[in-house]
Amino acid sequence: MSMDLAKKLYAKMPEVFAKARKKFGRGLTLADKILVSHADNFDAQTWERGKAMLALRPDRVAMQDATAQMAMLQFMQANKQKAAVPSTIHCDHLIRAEMGSAKDLLRAMDENKEVYNFLASAAKKYGIGFWKPGAGIIHQVVLENYAFPGCLIIGTDSHTPNGGGLGGLAIGVGGADAGEVMAGLPWEVLHPKLIGVRLTGKLNGWASPKDVILYLCGLLTVKGGTNKIVEYFGPGAETISATGKGTICNMGAELGATTSVFPFDQKMVAYMNITDRADLANLAQSHKDLLVADSEVYQSPEKYYDQIVEVDLSKLEPHVVGPHTPDLARPVSKLAAEAKEKGYPIELKAALIGSCTNSSYEDISRSAHIARQGLKAGLKAKASFLVSPGSERIYHTMKRDGFLDTFEQLGGTVLSNSCGPCIGQWKRADGVKGKADSIVSSFNRNFPGRNDGISETLSFLASPEVVTAYAITGDLGFDPVNQTLKGADGKEFKFQPPQGEELPAKGFAKGEEGFVAPAENGEGLTVDIPSTSERLQLLQPFPRWDGKDFERLPLLIKTKGKTTTDHISPAGPWLKFRGHLDKISDNMFLGANSAFTSEPGKGTNVLTGESNLTIAQIARDYKAKGIGSVVVGDENYGEGSSREHAAMSPRFLNVRVVITKSFARIHETNLKKQGILALTFADPKDYDKIEQQDRISVTGLNNLVPGKPVQVTIHKADGKALTIQTNHSITEQQIAWFKAGSALNALN
Numbered sequence: 001m002s003m004d005l006a007k008k009l010y011a012k013m014p015e016v017f018a019k020a021r022k023k024f025g026r027g028l029t030l031a032d033k034i035l036v037s038h039a040d041n042f043d044a045q046t047w048e049r050g051k052a053m054l055a056l057r058p059d060r061v062a063m064q065d066a067t068a069q070m071a072m073l074q075f076m077q078a079n080k081q082k083a084a085v086p087s088t089i090h091c092d093h094l095i096r097a098e099m100g101s102a103k104d105l106l107r108a109m110d111e112n113k114e115v116y117n118f119l120a121s122a123a124k125k126y127g128i129g130f131w132k133p134g135a136g137i138i139h140q141v142v143l144e145n146y147a148f149p150g151c152l153i154i155g156t157d158s159h160t161p162n163g164g165g166l167g168g169l170a171i172g173v174g175g176a177d178a179g180e181v182m183a184g185l186p187w188e189v190l191h192p193k194l195i196g197v198r199l200t201g202k203l204n205g206w207a208s209p210k211d212v213i214l215y216l217c218g219l220l221t222v223k224g225g226t227n228k229i230v231e232y233f234g235p236g237a238e239t240i241s242a243t244g245k246g247t248i249c250n251m252g253a254e255l256g257a258t259t260s261v262f263p264f265d266q267k268m269v270a271y272m273n274i275t276d277r278a279d280l281a282n283l284a285q286s287h288k289d290l291l292v293a294d295s296e297v298y299q300s301p302e303k304y305y306d307q308i309v310e311v312d313l314s315k316l317e318p319h320v321v322g323p324h325t326p327d328l329a330r331p332v333s334k335l336a337a338e339a340k341e342k343g344y345p346i347e348l349k350a351a352l353i354g355s356c357t358n359s360s361y362e363d364i365s366r367s368a369h370i371a372r373q374g375l376k377a378g379l380k381a382k383a384s385f386l387v388s389p390g391s392e393r394i395y396h397t398m399k400r401d402g403f404l405d406t407f408e409q410l411g412g413t414v415l416s417n418s419c420g421p422c423i424g425q426w427k428r429a430d431g432v433k434g435k436a437d438s439i440v441s442s443f444n445r446n447f448p449g450r451n452d453g454i455s456e457t458l459s460f461l462a463s464p465e466v467v468t469a470y471a472i473t474g475d476l477g478f479d480p481v482n483q484t485l486k487g488a489d490g491k492e493f494k495f496q497p498p499q500g501e502e503l504p505a506k507g508f509a510k511g512e513e514g515f516v517a518p519a520e521n522g523e524g525l526t527v528d529i530p531s532t533s534e535r536l537q538l539l540q541p542f543p544r545w546d547g548k549d550f551e552r553l554p555l556l557i558k559t560k561g562k563t564t565t566d567h568i569s570p571a572g573p574w575l576k577f578r579g580h581l582d583k584i585s586d587n588m589f590l591g592a593n594s595a596f597t598s599e600p601g602k603g604t605n606v607l608t609g610e611s612n613l614t615i616a617q618i619a620r621d622y623k624a625k626g627i628g629s630v631v632v633g634d635e636n637y638g639e640g641s642s643r644e645h646a647a648m649s650p651r652f653l654n655v656r657v658v659i660t661k662s663f664a665r666i667h668e669t670n671l672k673k674q675g676i677l678a679l680t681f682a683d684p685k686d687y688d689k690i691e692q693q694d695r696i697s698v699t700g701l702n703n704l705v706p707g708k709p710v711q712v713t714i715h716k717a718d719g720k721a722l723t724i725q726t727n728h729s730i731t732e733q734q735i736a737w738f739k740a741g742s743a744l745n746a747l748n
Contacts, residue, residue: 002148003280005059005086009150010287013037017290023047027294029304030263031194031229034169038152040186049193049306050227053731055186060086060146060153061178064138064419065112065119066093066571067156069579070644071175072122073539075182077744080126081523084184088129088146089119090138094575097386097420098427101395105134105416115579117528118536125522126182135514136391136417139163139356142170143246144275144391149264149284149291154178154187158253158642158666159356159444164261165246166268167284167291169229171259172666175644176673176743183747188733190665192229192258195220196305199236201314205497206332206481208366209244210358210442210463212311213251214319218329219309223636225257227665231305232262233298236313241502242271243360250357251444254326256639256664264291267502274503275393318466318481322446323438323458325562332466336477344458344476345438349430351381351471352441352451353464354388354415355422361397361508363442364389365500367468368403370480371410373495374472378488382474383439384430385412388420396509410472421451423641424572428452440470447564447640449591453572455600465498536579541748542651542675544741547702550656550677552695552715554606554622556629557615560595563633564640565667567591567600569649571641578645585649589615596692606693619653630696632687633660638667647671651742657698659712659726661687672734673743677701679710679726686724693717704738706731 013033020028020036024047028036039045040055047054061083063071068089075083094115095108109116116133123130131141138155139162147153149167153160156178163170171189181187197216203209216230230252232245240248245262252260262268264284272281284291297304317331323344330338339346353359353367374380387407389395395417398404404414420426422443428451431437436456443451446459460476469480478485484492519525529536559567569584570591577584590601592615597603604611605618607625622629631650637660638646647670650658657677661684671678677698681687690696695715704710714722730738733746740746 002146003283005151006148006280006283009037009059010283010290013290016042027296027304029194029231029293029297030261031169031231033290034150034152037150047191049191052191053188054191055188056152058085058152058154058181058187060151061181062138062142062146062153062155062160063087063089063178064093064157065089065091065115066575066578067175067642067644068119069115069536070648071156071178072119073579074176074179074744075126076527077539077541078179078183078747080183082127083182085181087182088131089123090131090141091116091119091133091135092137092418093423093425095133095416095418095420096425096427097415100413101416108133112576114530114533115535118579120516121525121528124519125525125527127518127522129518130516132514132516134416134418137356137419139250140359140390140394144393148280149268154181156642158640159250161252161257161259162246162250162356164249164259165242166271167262167264169259169261172253172642174642174647174666174670174673176670180743180747189258190227190729192227193306195225195228195230195307195309196301197230197232197309197311198234198301199232199311199313200234201236201312202239203313203316206318206465207313207316208318208463208465209240209247211316211319212313213248214321214329214461215311215316216309217254217321217327218319220255221327222254222325222639223256225252225255226636228257230255230257230260232260233293233301236311237262238265238267239313240267241362242267243362247357254444256636258665263293264288270503274507318463320460320462320466322460324446324448326446326461332462332481333479336479339476345436346475346477347438348383348440348470348474348476349437350384350386350428350439351467352386352388352421352439352443353467354390355443356390356419357444358442358464359388359390359394361394361504362500362502363464364394364398364403366498367464368406369498369500370465370468370495371406375406375409377493379472381411381471383471385410385471386421387412387414388422389414389417391417392511392513393508396511397504400509401504424450424453425575426452431457438476440467440476442467445640447566449570450566469495534580534583535576537581539581541745542741544745545675545739549701550628550698552697553628553630553656555690555692555694555696556619556631556655557589557592557603558595558632558690559592559634559637561593561634563592563637565638565643565646566640568638568646569643581648581652584645585652586616588619588649588653604692616653619655623654628654628656631655631658632690633658634687635661637663639664642666644670647674647676651676668729672730672737675738675740675742677738679712679728682709682725682727689722689724690714704730704735
């Protein structure tokens with residue numbers, strides 16, 4: 001399938017590139033090339049970074065099982081017979097980590113039977129490929145099977161950019177975006193600005209591809225990539241394996257970046273060859289000039305990128321980031337002093353490796369090298385040590401080459417090929433709510449409560465080899481690069497730098513791949529949704545806008561500080577309700593910090609005066625009385641996972657407007673898709689003017705047009721009123737969504 005897509009894409013690229021060079025009056029970056037070659041209508045498209053909205057035609061849609069439920073339910077509302085583009089569903093999010101691979105998978109199959117049956121039946125009917133539970137994590141499977149140089153993929157998970165490791169633009173989106181593209185519509189995205197990262201030198205010693213992105217997170221922060229593409233180039237880029245490139249692109253989501261991408265090179269050829277795609281590798285090689293930036297870009301990058309970052313890989317140290325945010329970064333050599341200064345618990349309770357970010361053969365082999373050194377010294381893991389393989393290929397190759405045995409000898413537990421602890425699907429035996437302790441992982445995200453559901457846990461992120469060393473010592477204050485430790489015989493020894501292989505010398509071992517092809521013709525098939533289900537619920541259209549201004553709406557919550565989609569719609573035990581909008585809406589804002597209460601997720605019903613209620617309870621009461629509400633947020637509101645429910649639950653519970661200092665890209669789009677008015681304070685200081693008892697009016701909505709500020713009036717309890725200005729990024733099409741009640745309503 002990818003071969004056919006690539007042939008068609010490469011055939012049309014030269015003509016559209018010539019048009020683009022003429023229209024732009026310059027050479028093209030790699031990101032430019034992929035964007036222009038996927039334009040819905042290049043000639044009619046306006047191109048202006050940071051301002052224009054692009055209408056694009058993705059090559060493929062990928063969905064993971066938690067978000068696929070709502071994406072498929074929304075697609076079904078469009079009344080189409082078959083997905084318009086190649087699409088897949090990957091069952092990786094609903095498997096809880098607890099007892100080990102085999103038992104966890106059996107339990108998941110039982111607990112999630114009706115969800116898996118729904119997804120499998122919907123996939124079969126609508127022409128969508130289905131990857132069974134245990135087959136692998138979506139991003140690893142996409143890299144192994146579907147991504148190719150120059151492609152444009154959208155996926156209903158924020159770490160979709162993993163595909164940039166094979167030279168494509170792979171972009172995380174909400175479920176409504178996926179549903180619309182599968183229904184045949186173009187995909188809209190703000191024309192991203194470009195950050196060029198020039199890599200020189202070569203990684204050595206303990207430094208790994210993970211350290212490139214950990215360093216950049218510290219440098220650019222979680223907002224530094226918002227509405228931007230990070231494009232890597234330079235001689236250093238060619239020294240990094242394709243899977244290492246995938247790691248860097250994957251965690252670019254933590255910069256807020258639209259996506260990240262590397263230019264085509266021989267590392268990608270080697271990876272495609274070993275994953276049974278030699279024909280695709282040969283095709284890409286014969287079109288390599290199409291799959292890298294024009295030569296003048298590399299000669300004068302400052303003329304083509306909005307920002308340039310220089311990284312000398314030869315000087316890069318291994319890094320650790322966290323706790324609580326991925327942009328609190330420092331070299332591992334400086335962590336001990338900082339931990340002492342800030343009072344971080346030194347004893348590590350758990351060390352976890354793998355995940356969609358770091359479960360390649362290279363990662364596992366380097367980690368196993370560290371583990372073997374520990375075993376040779378007579379040591380076992382002091383911290384709980386968990387391993388999450390990325391796919392069946394990775395798992396069976398780990399088993400064949402002895403890595404599984406090494407980790408198990410060390411005291412590790414190998415989990416299923418799924419997300420598990422990375423997304424909160426972890427039944428952590430020793431975790432205690434209210435008690436702070438430290439864990440370290442090779443995952444991508446470490447917001448409070450993200451891994452174990454305990455907001456006090458201090459979660460740190462590092463490369464898998466550094467995490468493996470931490471597992472052995474159980475000590476956050478230990479520096480595996482420079483310090484020595486005592487073996488079982490009492491003698492001092494020092495870890496030698498990790499060594500591993502980029503790709504398995506014997507090729508990848510094969511297991512049960514777990515792929516189920518769709519029916520040739522699904523017209524007569526039915527989708528399996530039990531009428532008594534508590535986990536699945538057919539969607540009802542949201543009501544259309546009634547044409548009236550929003551007058552004196554109560555403030556539902558004013559969030560303070562970091563408000564991620566995990567805070568707005570927590571995962572963990574709530575994952576099982578991803579296909580039931582009513583039930584999952586009870587989790588709305590459970591993790592959010594309110595400006596008016598000390599306990600997360602609680603607030604006051606300003607109509608009744610009752611306090612200490614969940615935000616969902618308050619919203620349900622307002623909705624029952626026919627009253628809409630307003631949410632006010634802080635900076636980068638909605639960062640993190642792409643989860644649709646963080647926008648759908650507020651809309652379902654009658655939130656009409658969200659006003660923030662700034663939005664994260666995917667969440668802002670998700671809000672618009674659901675018919676919620678997404679506004680930003682023209683003056684961020686106006687955030688401070690809003691109080692708990694205020695009523696808020698948003699007026700002039702009949703004159704809502706792109707680029708025109710919207711007036712908001714804050715009505716105080718003493719009768720006074722303040723008028724402030726808010727801005728928005730709403731396009732003409734998105735105004736139509738607002739008026740229709742949602743983007744899906746506008747389809748019909």
